[in-house]
Amino acid sequence: MDGRCTHAVLLLLCLGSCLSLTPPAQPFVRQEKASGLGSNSSKGGLSLDVPMALRVFSVDYYHVQAPFEIVLWIMLASLAKLGFHWSGRLPAVVPESCLLIMVGLLVGGVIYGVRHSAPPTLSADAFFLFLLPPIVLDAGYFLPGKLFFENLGTILWYAVLGTLWNVLGIGVCLYGVCLLASGSLGDVSLLHCLLFSSLIAAVDPVAVLSVFQEIHVNEQLHILVFGESLLNDAVTVVLYKLFESFLRLPVVTGVDVLLGGCRVLGVGLGGLGVGLFFGLVAALTSRFTSRAQVIAPLFVFLYSYLSYLTSEMLHLSGIMAIVTCAVTMKQYVEANLSERSNTSIQYFLKMWSSVSETLIFIFLGVSTIQDVHMWSWAFVCSTLLLCLLWRATGVILLTAVVNKVRRNVVTFRDQFIIAYGGLRGAICFSLVFLIDDFPKKRLFITTTIVVILFTVFVQGMTIKPLVELLEVKRRKRNLPTVSEEIHSRLLDHLLAGIEDVVGYWGQHYWKDKFEQFNQRYLCRFLIREERQARSSIVRVYQELERRDERADEEHITHVDVRCQTRPHLLEEMDSIRRILTRNLHSFNNKLEVVTKVALSNIHHMFADVNILQKQIPAYSRHTLHGTPAAEGRKPLRRHQSLGGKHSPWSQEVPDLSHYSETYPTPRNRRRPIKTTRRSRGLQGQTPQPRTFMLGRNNSLDPLEPSCPDPQKLSYALDNKT
Amino acid sequence: MGSTNSTLSKIPNVEELMRETGFSPAHIVRLYDRFESLDKEKTGHLRPEDFGAINRLAMNPIGDRIIGAFFSSGQDTVDFHSFVRILAHFRPAENNRPRDPSLPEPVNSRISKLKFAFQLYDLDKDGKISRAELLQVLRSMMEMQVTEEQLESIADRTIQEADLDRDDAISFEEFRKVPLGDTLTLTQQRVASK
Numbered sequence: 001m002d003g004r005c006t007h008a009v010l011l012l013l014c015l016g017s018c019l020s021l022t023p024p025a026q027p028f029v030r031q032e033k034a035s036g037l038g039s040n041s042s043k044g045g046l047s048l049d050v051p052m053a054l055r056v057f058s059v060d061y062y063h064v065q066a067p068f069e070i071v072l073w074i075m076l077a078s079l080a081k082l083g084f085h086w087s088g089r090l091p092a093v094v095p096e097s098c099l100l101i102m103v104g105l106l107v108g109g110v111i112y113g114v115r116h117s118a119p120p121t122l123s124a125d126a127f128f129l130f131l132l133p134p135i136v137l138d139a140g141y142f143l144p145g146k147l148f149f150e151n152l153g154t155i156l157w158y159a160v161l162g163t164l165w166n167v168l169g170i171g172v173c174l175y176g177v178c179l180l181a182s183g184s185l186g187d188v189s190l191l192h193c194l195l196f197s198s199l200i201a202a203v204d205p206v207a208v209l210s211v212f213q214e215i216h217v218n219e220q221l222h223i224l225v226f227g228e229s230l231l232n233d234a235v236t237v238v239l240y241k242l243f244e245s246f247l248r249l250p251v252v253t254g255v256d257v258l259l260g261g262c263r264v265l266g267v268g269l270g271g272l273g274v275g276l277f278f279g280l281v282a283a284l285t286s287r288f289t290s291r292a293q294v295i296a297p298l299f300v301f302l303y304s305y306l307s308y309l310t311s312e313m314l315h316l317s318g319i320m321a322i323v324t325c326a327v328t329m330k331q332y333v334e335a336n337l338s339e340r341s342n343t344s345i346q347y348f349l350k351m352w353s354s355v356s357e358t359l360i361f362i363f364l365g366v367s368t369i370q371d372v373h374m375w376s377w378a379f380v381c382s383t384l385l386l387c388l389l390w391r392a393t394g395v396i397l398l399t400a401v402v403n404k405v406r407r408n409v410v411t412f413r414d415q416f417i418i419a420y421g422g423l424r425g426a427i428c429f430s431l432v433f434l435i436d437d438f439p440k441k442r443l444f445i446t447t448t449i450v451v452i453l454f455t456v457f458v459q460g461m462t463i464k465p466l467v468e469l470l471e472v473k474r475r476k477r478n479l480p481t482v483s484e485e486i487h488s489r490l491l492d493h494l495l496a497g498i499e500d501v502v503g504y505w506g507q508h509y510w511k512d513k514f515e516q517f518n519q520r521y522l523c524r525f526l527i528r529e530e531r532q533a534r535s536s537i538v539r540v541y542q543e544l545e546r547r548d549e550r551a552d553e554e555h556i557t558h559v560d561v562r563c564q565t566r567p568h569l570l571e572e573m574d575s576i577r578r579i580l581t582r583n584l585h586s587f588n589n590k591l592e593v594v595t596k597v598a599l600s601n602i603h604h605m606f607a608d609v610n611i612l613q614k615q616i617p618a619y620s621r622h623t624l625h626g627t628p629a630a631e632g633r634k635p636l637r638r639h640q641s642l643g644g645k646h647s648p649w650s651q652e653v654p655d656l657s658h659y660s661e662t663y664p665t666p667r668n669r670r671r672p673i674k675t676t677r678r679s680r681g682l683q684g685q686t687p688q689p690r691t692f693m694l695g696r697n698n699s700l701d702p703l704e705p706s707c708p709d710p711q712k713l714s715y716a717l718d719n720k721t
Numbered sequence: 722m723g724s725t726n727s728t729l730s731k732i733p734n735v736e737e738l739m740r741e742t743g744f745s746p747a748h749i750v751r752l753y754d755r756f757e758s759l760d761k762e763k764t765g766h767l768r769p770e771d772f773g774a775i776n777r778l779a780m781n782p783i784g785d786r787i788i789g790a791f792f793s794s795g796q797d798t799v800d801f802h803s804f805v806r807i808l809a810h811f812r813p814a815e816n817n818r819p820r821d822p823s824l825p826e827p828v829n830s831r832i833s834k835l836k837f838a839f840q841l842y843d844l845d846k847d848g849k850i851s852r853a854e855l856l857q858v859l860r861s862m863m864e865m866q867v868t869e870e871q872l873e874s875i876a877d878r879t880i881q882e883a884d885l886d887r888d889d890a891i892s893f894e895e896f897r898k899v900p901l902g903d904t905l906t907l908t909q910q911r912v913a914s915k
Contacts, residue, residue, distance in 0.1 A: 483879045483899050489862055490783065491838060497787040498811055500778045503755050512777075541875050 076107065077358035095460045097210045097361050101453070104365020112369050121370075122363040124430040128318075131356045132427070133308045135206055136319050137301075138353035139230065140326030141345075147223050148327075154402050154410070155227035158418075160264070162228065162394045163201060163235040169390040170383070171197035177382045184376055188440050191247050196444050198239040199432055200387065200451055204425030205229040205319070207452075210357055211423060211460045218473040221414050225421045233319035233427075234268035240431060241315065247436065271317035275324025278307035282325070283332035283526040289341075290528065296337050297345040300329065332526040360426045367429070368449050374442035383447050384454060387424075395419040413470045420463060423455045424448075482541050728753055738802055742809035752808065756801050766798035767791075782861045786841045810837045832897075839893050849890035852876055 061068070080103045084096055111119040122131075148155070171194035178185040178193060208229045212222055242260040246252050282303035289296040304325045311321035334342055395418050399410050410418075432448045435441055467474075496512045728750045729735050739749060757763075759771050772788040773779060781787065791799050791807055810833055842850040842858055855876045863872070883895045 481882045481899070482875060483883045486859065486862075486875075486879055487838070487896075487899055490841065490858065493781055493783045493862065494787060494838060494841065495811075497778055497781045497784055498808070500775050500781070501755075501772070501787070502752070502808065503758070541871075541878060544878070 073359065073362075074355060076103075077355060077362050080362065081354070081358050091214075093461070095211050095214055095456075095464075097207060097357075098457050098460055100358055100361035101365040101368075101456060104362035105368060106365070107362070108366035108369035111366070118370055119366050121367040121433070122360070122426070122430065124434050127360070127426060127430040128312070129309075131360050132206075133305055133318075133322060134349070134352035134356045135209070135360075136230070136308075136322050137304050137326055138349045139205060139209060139226070140304075140323035141330055141349055143323070143327060144219065144223065145327060145330075147219055148227055151220065151223055151227065154406060155224060155231060157402050158224065158228040158395070158398055159231035160235055162391075162398055163232045163239075165394040165398075166201035166387075166390050167194070167198045167235075167239055169197075169394075170201055170386045173386050173390075174379075174383065177378060181376075181378045185379060185440070191243055191252075192438070192440070195240065195243040195247065195435065196432075196447075198236060198243055199428050200383065200424065200448060201390075202232050202236040202424070202427065203229040203422045204427050205233075206357055206360060206427070207423035207425030207456055207460070208421060210361075211456075211463060212421065215464045215467050216474055217417060217467060220408060221417055221473075224410070224414075225418055228418075230319060230323055231268075234271060234317040235264055236427075237315075237317050238264045238267045244436070267315070267317050268320060270314065271311050271320030272324050274311045274314070274316060275307050275321035275326075276328055278303045278310070278321070279325040279328025280526070282329040283336070286329070286333045286336040287526060287528050289337065293338055293341055296341045297348065300333060300345050301348070303329070332523070335523075335527045364426055364429060364452065368453070370445070372442055373446045374440070375446055376443055379443060380447050380450050384451060387451060387455075391422045392419045413473075416470065417463070417467065420459060420466065423459060424452050425456065426452075428452060482544060732801065734802070738805055742805055743812055744805065744809065749805065752805055753801065756804055764798075766800050767804065768798055783841060783858070786844070786858075789844075790837065790840060807837075810834055835897055836893065839896050842891075849888075849892050850896070851890045852880060855879060855891070 077100070080100060081096070084099050085091060090099070108119045171190070174197060175188075175190045175193040178188045203225070205226065208226055212225065238260065242263065246256065249256070282299055285299050285303070286296060289299065304322050307325040308318045308322040312318045333345075337345070395415050399415050399418075403409050428448050429452060432445050435444065492511070729746055732738070732749070732753060735749060738744075739746065744752070756767070759774070760767055761771065761774070769788055769792065772791065778784045778787070791804070839850070840846070842854055844854060844857075856872060859872050859876055867875075880889060880891060883891050883899060885895055885898075886892075
């Protein structure tokens, strides 16, 4: 492990130095070409100044500079992530965000050392327009809808009132500190303090996500903190812009403050509306994608991004728009699109958000290395303290009120985690750069950096031990069962019925009403004809069946003893089609891989037969050949691969008898069925040409395939640590 | 609210009712008003037809079973006391106070609620949910959305998941083990407010 660690660090340092050695951006030389036609201007690589010597080899860096550097940064981020996961015990102790910031610090230091000037900082535009949307989209798409809406009241309560409380409290107290230390901080006015507090008080969804993902608290707690971090964007945006515009106004009147209050509502609801609109349009578009399935996932991303950009354009809350868009379109899109497309969507979302998050944290580290830091002990320390203090008091007070109306009480332990889990992140960082310049701006930047580093490092690292120490209720890891789904549904109906008897229009009444509206109008309009009406019970049931099929294969390949001791059972089963395949990548061609084809009555047998793919035709951009349907809606973790232990490809049972003639029968048939070490055997070896073979037989007459089945290949290529 | 006391005095044995069910006087009054509004003919009893008049309940897939649960012991009328007793199942349980094991099970404890839900399945009251009963419930909940075969396989799977003693039916003990979360309560505020 140590060797790998050192390799990783060395590699990162190399990359860092590459980045530092790239010359600072120069105006494109090509511009001259346009202006100076016919003149002897240098055209980048092939320099026409020296007409005699024709260069064989030349380096034209400026031509590719921008994309090259972007790719280098992304590569650095991804390699850092890889290195992190290979580094043994470190992931258990230090959250990933901390390590990434440290890598950023390292790289920033290297760049600074080489270039003697400040390394590139994270521009606010790049952050808000390119890095933030994928993360928020990913969060919105995988948001547990039911839980979110059940707790919506509480979440809004925390988000709106909590943020207001924090902002006002921290702002006023900071102003008090500035007055007290008027020697050094005298020129910081109240509005400046309020502006600063409006950006520092907000909990950051990126940081919260990345830390909470690793501590596995119970879902309710998770959704409370996370929902709050998403929804407080509306309040933060408005307050920030409000105070900024107040700073520019000569005089601030009461009317302005009132207008500001209305704006909060407008921004939030506006973002919601924009998101809803684009979500419904996306759902409608997805209805018609059956003939061009390959680009269907693209619509999801395009529409979500459009909703974000539109609301940013209108100065509404972009985060709320994109989350609403994702939540709205999810159920219709998933019903309309094929399994493959759904898998692509999920996979790409995870990938992009992962890269984005890594980049953000690395840039946070890099940007810390600045030329000029203005430091003030009073300001920085008081900010830190006030942040913690006001958050704690805010949470306690708000919870005391909200517990009176809630069913599931927010316990004191939960409150502690909510208060402690209020991490600040890159949003504050970008916002602080956007402030209009004034003498103490550098101080604000430094303070923001310190607060972010403190919350991410100290709070991020200690929250996991605290969760275990306080014995906060953890997430149950049960698989959903059909019984649970049925009984929940029955109880929903029951409670709705009782509410009708009592005459109260409660939560269940509205839920029921919405469900009816959904079924009657929306689904009919937005979902394709043949995909209508898949009850949630049926969906859970189908997903569980799929999981069972995969689980049964797992058993077979991992336990070869069972196979060897029961050959008679295999022979008895006429319905099992068994193919023995050969693994051509083994050194002596002796390893065999058992593959199976899935059948209907899975639970009666422990051996399934898998069908390998037919020979993959030539590359075609318009269709996705070969891989059959992917899995259903298993929750994805950011760091795991799609499908975790199981391969994403499930099986189909096509009619393949006509393929058996094309391929020769194997020489040795009754070989004992050995297993391969999946990951070891296939990794690192170039895949053979895809001549998959199939066979279908009712007895144990195996045909000879010549390639490992794709399931194993994809499993091997998955990110398994 | 000034009429609370006057309304309370109209109800016989109201103190005992409050003690037994745990409802506050305000709740009792609300429920009494509701009872009277349902009881169109002012007989002091409710019949199944009165429940059927509630429109939304008629559209509920298990509406008839819920109505049936009110008329539990073969009677065809429900008086106010039984009405309140059954609704008392849905009061939120007080989990904080440690329960005295010698006292009888409170009427709104989690177990009682689960028993109530169990009775919705178990129409013939033999203490088990048989496959046929499960199929009936599933059919009424999912109506036209699935084929008969899918219904059967879902029912099979449900029984397979929950049935521990392999008697092809779900007893109450097995039913209790299904993780259902805390979906069984209506808050007091909700019952009282409107």
